Amino acid sequence: MKIIVTGGAGYIGSHTVVELLHAGFNPIIIDNLSNTDTRNIKGIKKITGKDVKFYNVDCTDSSSIKSIFEKEKDILALIHFAAFKSVEESLRLPEKYFKNNIGSLEVILYQMKKHNIDNIIFSSSCTVYGSPEKLPVTESSPFRNPESPYAETKQKCEEILKDSSLKSISLRYFNPIGSHPTGLIGDCSADRPANLVPIICEVASKKRENLVVNGNDYNTVDGTCVRDYIHVIDLAKSHVQALKYLLKNNCKEVFNIGTGQGLSILEIIHNFEKANQVKINFTFGPRRDGDIDKIYSDNLKVNKKLKWSSQISINQAMIDSWNWQLNKIK
Numbered sequence: 001m002k003i004i005v006t007g008g009a010g011y012i013g014s015h016t017v018v019e020l021l022h023a024g025f026n027p028i029i030i031d032n033l034s035n036t037d038t039r040n041i042k043g044i045k046k047i048t049g050k051d052v053k054f055y056n057v058d059c060t061d062s063s064s065i066k067s068i069f070e071k072e073k074d075i076l077a078l079i080h081f082a083a084f085k086s087v088e089e090s091l092r093l094p095e096k097y098f099k100n101n102i103g104s105l106e107v108i109l110y111q112m113k114k115h116n117i118d119n120i121i122f123s124s125s126c127t128v129y130g131s132p133e134k135l136p137v138t139e140s141s142p143f144r145n146p147e148s149p150y151a152e153t154k155q156k157c158e159e160i161l162k163d164s165s166l167k168s169i170s171l172r173y174f175n176p177i178g179s180h181p182t183g184l185i186g187d188c189s190a191d192r193p194a195n196l197v198p199i200i201c202e203v204a205s206k207k208r209e210n211l212v213v214n215g216n217d218y219n220t221v222d223g224t225c226v227r228d229y230i231h232v233i234d235l236a237k238s239h240v241q242a243l244k245y246l247l248k249n250n251c252k253e254v255f256n257i258g259t260g261q262g263l264s265i266l267e268i269i270h271n272f273e274k275a276n277q278v279k280i281n282f283t284f285g286p287r288r289d290g291d292i293d294k295i296y297s298d299n300l301k302v303n304k305k306l307k308w309s310s311q312i313s314i315n316q317a318m319i320d321s322w323n324w325q326l327n328k329i330k
């Protein structure tokens with residue numbers, strides 16, 4: 001049961017590869033290591049005891065993708081994680097995001113059709129909802145004005161999939177956090193993190209002096225932004241459920257993948273301090289471009305159709321996030 005996992009050496013991809021192996025699938029990774037390194041591939045082997053085939057290839061490189069698909073016979077499905085993911089960078093370098101995020105999907109789809117591979121799961125994002133009118137957001141909430149070129153690439157990719165002849169599931173992730181409890185796989189991005197929990201971890205480890213909380217005048221419980229934080233292992237497991245569903249059904253579907261609970265930045269800081277018994281220094285700064293005040297998921301559809309719901313507590317997610325940071329700096 002061969003499954004191609006593009007971006008499988010990255011943060012969410014590596015956790016999904018572990019869950020696919022646990023579920024009896026045979027994942028094959030394609031990743032150009034543009035935002036990771038080989039640590040996660042070694043980590044997957046240590047966690048599962050299995051060697052996973054890895055191609056160091058760029059998904060926008062049509063001829064290399066073609067040769068992989070020719071070489072690897074009987075591919076059941078493809079999970080497409082490969083993309084750039086920084087909202088902030090996409091505001092500065094939009095072309096880089098359009099070229100890689102949309103370009104890679106186009107190459108993959110073209111080669112899938114040529115090689116009669118019918119099933120694709122796509123990493124989408126709750127950013128497709130822009131600043132939603134109603135909360136929680138359901139899958140039928142409309143796409144709104146994208147707050148960044150990154151969000152625009154996710155909207156565009158979903159539209160491409162809708163128009164394609166292939167069966168597909170787009171998973172709209174909310175905010176992934178945490179890591180495998182072994183501390184062997186995680187987010188290996190070379191750049192300074194732009195997401196809240198990785199920044200908190202850097203403050204806790206004294207790599208950064210303090211956390212700047214961007215904006216305290218939003219229309220939320222304490223004035224700071226509210227998001228739906230989901231443990232990456234829960235998120236990874238949703239791909240296994242989606243894959244099983246896709247293989248059985250002739251469908252084009254989208255699902256929200258969140259916990260359904262919104263937490264503010266200050267609540268996350270408090271949870272992290274409590275779970276790990278460390279103090280996080282923070283100050284308030286100006287609002288950040290592209291941020292909306294609050295968003296969290298309605299999970300009814302995914303609970304019912306994929307029989308999936310998040311299981312891991314926010315407390316555990318905070319412990320696992322800190323554990324990854326400690327392992328990373330060893």
Ligand SMILES: NC(=O)c1ccc[n+]([C@@H]2O[C@H](COP(=O)([O-])OP(=O)(O)OC[C@H]3O[C@@H](n4cnc5c(N)ncnc54)[C@H](O)[C@@H]3O)[C@@H](O)[C@H]2O)c1
Nearest residue numbers: 007010011012031032033034035036058059082083123125
């Ligand atoms: N982490 C989040 O907060 C978040 C939220 C919503 C959606 N997503 C989406 O989930 C997916 C995975 O995100 P992640 O957090 O694991 O990021 P990540 O950067 O850790 O993983 C993406 C992987 O894709 C690889 N990659 C990028 N472009 C490539 C290309 N052209 N060819 C081959 N490999 C390429 C990178 O090297 C990296 O290993 C992305 O599509 C991202 O947009 C992430």
